[in-house]
Amino acid sequence: IKCKTLLITILSQSFRDSQFLQVTRNWTFYFLWPLPQQLHQSADRDCLSPQRFSFTYGRDSAAQTGCSVLDAAFKRYFSIIFPDFTTLSGLLMPENDVKTRGCDGYPDEDSDESYMLSVSEGQAVLRSVSVWGALRGLESLSQLVYQDDYGTYFINKTEIVDFPRFAFRGLLLDTSRHYLPLYAILKTLDAMAYSKLNVFHWHIVDDPSFPYQSRTFPDLSNKGAFHPFTHIYTQSDVIRVIEHARMRGIRVVPEFDSPGHTQSWGKGQPGLLTPCYKGSVPSGSFGPVDPTVDTTYKFMESLLKEVKFVFPDSYVHLGGDEVSFACWQSNPNVRKFMEKMVERLKKNFICTKKFGDTVLEIWKGAKYQTELSRMTQAGHRVLLSAPWYINHISYGQDWRNSYAVQPQNFSGTDEQKKLVIGGEVAMWGEYVDATNLSPRLWPRACAAAERLWSNEEKTLNADLAFPRLKEFRCELLRRGIQAEPLFVGHCRHEYDGL
Amino acid sequence: IKCKTLLITILSQSFRDSQFLQVTRNWTFYFLWPLPQQLHQSADRDCLSPQRFSFTYGRDSAAQTGCSVLDAAFKRYFSIIFPDFTTLSGLLMPENDVKTRGCDGYPDEDSDESYMLSVSEGQAVLRSVSVWGALRGLESLSQLVYQDDYGTYFINKTEIVDFPRFAFRGLLLDTSRHYLPLYAILKTLDAMAYSKLNVFHWHIVDDPSFPYQSRTFPDLSNKGAFHPFTHIYTQSDVIRVIEHARMRGIRVVPEFDSPGHTQSWGKGQPGLLTPCYKGSVPSGSFGPVDPTVDTTYKFMESLLKEVKFVFPDSYVHLGGDEVSFACWQSNPNVRKFMEKMVERLKKNFICTKKFGDTVLEIWKGAKYQTELSRMTQAGHRVLLSAPWYINHISYGQDWRNSYAVQPQNFSGTDEQKKLVIGGEVAMWGEYVDATNLSPRLWPRACAAAERLWSNEEKTLNADLAFPRLKEFRCELLRRGIQAEPLFVGHCRHEYDGL
Numbered sequence: 004i005k006c007k008t009l010l011i012t013i014l015s016q017s018f019r020d021s022q023f024l025q026v027t028r029n030w031t032f033y034f035l036w037p038l039p040q041q042l043h044q045s046a047d048r049d050c051l052s053p054q055r056f057s058f059t060y061g062r063d064s065a066a067q068t069g070c071s072v073l074d075a076a077f078k079r080y081f082s083i084i085f086p087d088f089t090t091l092s093g094l095l096m097p098e099n100d101v102k103t104r105g106c107d108g109y110p111d112e113d114s115d116e117s118y119m120l121s122v123s124e125g126q127a128v129l130r131s132v133s134v135w136g137a138l139r140g141l142e143s144l145s146q147l148v149y150q151d152d153y154g155t156y157f158i159n160k161t162e163i164v165d166f167p168r169f170a171f172r173g174l175l176l177d178t179s180r181h182y183l184p185l186y187a188i189l190k191t192l193d194a195m196a197y198s199k200l201n202v203f204h205w206h207i208v209d210d211p212s213f214p215y216q217s218r219t220f221p222d223l224s225n226k227g228a229f230h231p232f233t234h235i236y237t238q239s240d241v242i243r244v245i246e247h248a249r250m251r252g253i254r255v256v257p258e259f260d261s262p263g264h265t266q267s268w269g270k271g272q273p274g275l276l277t278p279c280y281k282g283s284v285p286s287g288s289f290g291p292v293d294p295t296v297d298t299t300y301k302f303m304e305s306l307l308k309e310v311k312f313v314f315p316d317s318y319v320h321l322g323g324d325e326v327s328f329a330c331w332q333s334n335p336n337v338r339k340f341m342e343k344m345v346e347r348l349k350k351n352f353i354c355t356k357k358f359g360d361t362v363l364e365i366w367k368g369a370k371y372q373t374e375l376s377r378m379t380q381a382g383h384r385v386l387l388s389a390p391w392y393i394n395h396i397s398y399g400q401d402w403r404n405s406y407a408v409q410p411q412n413f414s415g416t417d418e419q420k421k422l423v424i425g426g427e428v429a430m431w432g433e434y435v436d437a438t439n440l441s442p443r444l445w446p447r448a449c450a451a452a453e454r455l456w457s458n459e460e461k462t463l464n465a466d467l468a469f470p471r472l473k474e475f476r477c478e479l480l481r482r483g484i485q486a487e488p489l490f491v492g493h494c495r496h497e498y499d500g501l
Numbered sequence: 502i503k504c505k506t507l508l509i510t511i512l513s514q515s516f517r518d519s520q521f522l523q524v525t526r527n528w529t530f531y532f533l534w535p536l537p538q539q540l541h542q543s544a545d546r547d548c549l550s551p552q553r554f555s556f557t558y559g560r561d562s563a564a565q566t567g568c569s570v571l572d573a574a575f576k577r578y579f580s581i582i583f584p585d586f587t588t589l590s591g592l593l594m595p596e597n598d599v600k601t602r603g604c605d606g607y608p609d610e611d612s613d614e615s616y617m618l619s620v621s622e623g624q625a626v627l628r629s630v631s632v633w634g635a636l637r638g639l640e641s642l643s644q645l646v647y648q649d650d651y652g653t654y655f656i657n658k659t660e661i662v663d664f665p666r667f668a669f670r671g672l673l674l675d676t677s678r679h680y681l682p683l684y685a686i687l688k689t690l691d692a693m694a695y696s697k698l699n700v701f702h703w704h705i706v707d708d709p710s711f712p713y714q715s716r717t718f719p720d721l722s723n724k725g726a727f728h729p730f731t732h733i734y735t736q737s738d739v740i741r742v743i744e745h746a747r748m749r750g751i752r753v754v755p756e757f758d759s760p761g762h763t764q765s766w767g768k769g770q771p772g773l774l775t776p777c778y779k780g781s782v783p784s785g786s787f788g789p790v791d792p793t794v795d796t797t798y799k800f801m802e803s804l805l806k807e808v809k810f811v812f813p814d815s816y817v818h819l820g821g822d823e824v825s826f827a828c829w830q831s832n833p834n835v836r837k838f839m840e841k842m843v844e845r846l847k848k849n850f851i852c853t854k855k856f857g858d859t860v861l862e863i864w865k866g867a868k869y870q871t872e873l874s875r876m877t878q879a880g881h882r883v884l885l886s887a888p889w890y891i892n893h894i895s896y897g898q899d900w901r902n903s904y905a906v907q908p909q910n911f912s913g914t915d916e917q918k919k920l921v922i923g924g925e926v927a928m929w930g931e932y933v934d935a936t937n938l939s940p941r942l943w944p945r946a947c948a949a950a951e952r953l954w955s956n957e958e959k960t961l962n963a964d965l966a967f968p969r970l971k972e973f974r975c976e977l978l979r980r981g982i983q984a985e986p987l988f989v990g991h992c993r994h995e996y997d998g999l
Contacts (some may be wrong), residue, residue, distance in 0.1 A: 229991040439940035493727040
């Protein structure tokens with residue numbers, strides 16, 4: 004087989020108005036997950052030679068060498084496409100930390116992730132408006148390459164026009180019920196990028212433990228973490244997570260759930276929680292944060308100011324659900340407390356169901372359609388999570404349930420449906436830690452990832468999706484993600500390195 | 502703290518009539534799973550010094566240095582007890598292969614696993630009738646040792662008299678629906694020994710693939726395995742598994758399920774399977790093995806002779822369930838075929854429900870009590886597996902369901918109840934491979950392990966068992982078994998090395 008050298012131009016139409024990227028390589032079609040909006044493939048294929056393959060910025064591209072996000076992506080995707088030629092181990096380690104923050108800074112809710120990819124003989128052209136779109140295109144490109152039985156790499160002639168259906172495609176990890184070591188979080192971010200999920204919702208603290216090491220209030224983790232040194236996220240850990248995510252076009256939305264779910268906060272911040280009473284005597288246990296004392300507001304304001312500074316995303320999730328009123332009977336105060344916090348910090352907040360002027364997330368309830376209808380009628384922007392509590396497991400192919408969810412299938416006007424800005428997969432941590440996180444998440448979370456990215460009309464049939472998802476799961480394994488099997492069978496690279 | 506040197510005599514009352522083992526160390530009480538039959542502990546404790554600790558055979562012990570099983574066990578348990586002093590990595594590697602087969606050979610259904618362990622000041626004495634009992638006692642001993650917050654090792658004064666409730670405490674792995682690499686099997690054997698499970702039921706071949714590399718019929722795996730080199734068990738692999746198991750007092754019962762579940766066999770053995778017909782024309786698909794041709798009997802006899810030679814255990818499991826009669830309508834022939842095989846090979850066979858003069862295993866059906874009653878009334882010895890299909894998962898603490906099983910709680914006489922020789926946990930492979938095997942097995946399989954070993958009256962309350970199981974799960978993690986969490990919380994050694 005004579006391999007031709009292909010010149011691939013990854014053109015970004017405009018990067019803050021126009022950018023071009025170029026890549027030289029050799030390539031075809033295999034699996035693609037999530038399914039692009041428009042895809043045309045031919046049986047014509049070219050073989051690729053790793054030796055003659057290179058990514059190059061287009062001459063007129065607004066992004067050029069020095070663009071940290073894309074320089075790193077070229078390196079990463081070269082290894083992903085040609086694992087035999089490089090070592091995949093580099094994937095496991097994050098980049099050598101933050102250097103330049105240039106090149107679009109951080110992805111946000113307005114990021115344009117659309118791209119066009121045209122693979123022809125000897126060349127592929129990738130066009131995008133922003134680096135984030137270029138990242139999505141590189142991922143699709145990497146999924147187009149396959150190897151035959153002799154190990155030769157191929158790519159088919161392909162035309163892709165692609166963009167996400169929803170801007171917010173999240174995944175929640177809960178690091179309070181069980182601590183997740185840094186590598187588990189970074190690995191999750193890798194797999195999110197492979198699935199084109201773009202928001203890491205970090206449910207970082209909760210009742211059981213407070214692993215976030217605050218600079219303002221170090222006692223919160225000193226006394227509230229499972230262990231003050233082994234079970235915390237230092238400032239440097241947090242920066243690593245945010246940077247690892249940024250490099251993959253993933254936003255990090257931290258959640259500091261309050262005023263309930265704060266038992267662990269109380270250990271390092273005496274006086275914060277409401278003392279419960281039994282008759283006229285304190286019972287020794289504590290309820291939600293105490294809204295009746297001014298110190299609470301000062302503390303919350305300082306903490307959230309720090310959070311706002313440390314986490315660059317414009318969203319902070321304030322939780323707000325499941326407040327225990329058995330101890331704390333003053334419902335209106337909860338509302339007042341939350342509104343005060345939102346008002347003072349002038350960030351966007353995601354809350355659950357209760358508070359105005361924010362994005363509402365639908366967390367609970369089997370009848371999420373009714374909730375969607377009700378909340379969008381009230382004019383709220385909403386995020387759907389209720390049907391994607393992926394910590395709930397059952398025997399067999401339960402990804403099909405996630406796949407069957409139709410986020411805009413509720414009674415309401417077109418205007419109401421536009422208020423659904425996306426959704427997220429939630430992996431609550433009661434029964435999950437580093438021992439079982441990856442196989443429980445992947446490939447199950449891929450179902451929601453496709454629902455949130457792809458055209459619903461083209462992707463409603465789970466039986467048709469199955470072989471494609473099976474291939475994608477094998478590809479996840481090949482990339483070092485411990486994704487569990489969907490059914491009987493095997494993958495070419497299935498247990499090496501596990 | 503001044504640590505005393507403790508002299509521990511592990512006495513085996515008789516090893517082919519009497520044996521004594523001695524150990525010098527320093528030690529106390531923590532978790533014990535499964536619960537010993539009789540246990541007395543005091544608050545008195547001694548500290549242990551790894552430097553002054555040693556296992557020694559008692560002077561009058563029938564087993565002495567050179568006894569492969571116990572020499573290896575001493576080395577293994579020293580590392581388990583003092584991980585800070587040695588490296589646990591040794592645990593991951595199997596022993597340097599087969600050398601001496603002495604010292605009781607292989608465990609079998611009549612092996613005496615009872616032991617007595619007496620830990621007093623400066624000394625512990627372990628008595629057992631066989632090396633298998635000594636292994637169980639060493640496991641309990643290792644679970645008695647704990648570390649305080651300063652890392653000092655302790656053991657409390659303890660008296661244990663212990664023996665298994667049932668002789669057959671099995672675990673089934675299915676290596677046909679997904680191939681399991683050797684290390685996954687060896688790791689499972691390690692964890693079985695920690696839980697005192699003693700039969701590895703190797704469901705080695707089935708419809709989807711034939712990974713067993715037969716010396717007589719190499720084409721069976723050449724053509725029937727997922728891959729003829731990466732997805733097979735060579736003769737040397739099988740020997741390694743059997744030896745790793747033997748060293749831990751675990752029997753290996755292979756299963757060559759027939760006459761159904763043999764689709765993969767047909768690939769390497771043309772003419773073996775019944776051709777299915779559509780009207781008067783062969784449809785191109787195949788049914789169970791063809792009982793109407795003599796070649797089938799010759800083939801089966803040769804294959805089972807090889808199996809009998811390779812696997813030392815006196816049991817071979819012949820499956821026998823779920824025969825598809827849609828293709829093969831001659832029910833009486835199936836029975837004749839199976840009986841013929843059993844008769845010719847003169848081994849013990851375990852079958853499912855259908856055939857006489859064998860141990861019957863109850864695999865299916867929600868009403869297993871009725872089956873137990875019916876089969877024991879007919880005088881059959883039975884094995885219970887139906888309520889322990891651990892591949893079936895559900896959200897939350899489903900180990901409690903396994904724990905609630907009472908194998909002798911069915912209507913029948915005392916004689917009938919004695920016919921229950923044990924049970925087994927079955928991990929069928931539809932949705933399980935090396936990515937999720939360990940966290941799905943452990944600690945969930947521990948529930949059945951305790952039910953099969955311990956006194957039921959002392960262990961029926963799952964709430965009381967919970968903290969002990971939680972500790973045991975942490976200990977499994979410490980020993981390198983990727984056991985998933987039971988609930989919110991953390992372990993001291995929970996993610997290092999994962």
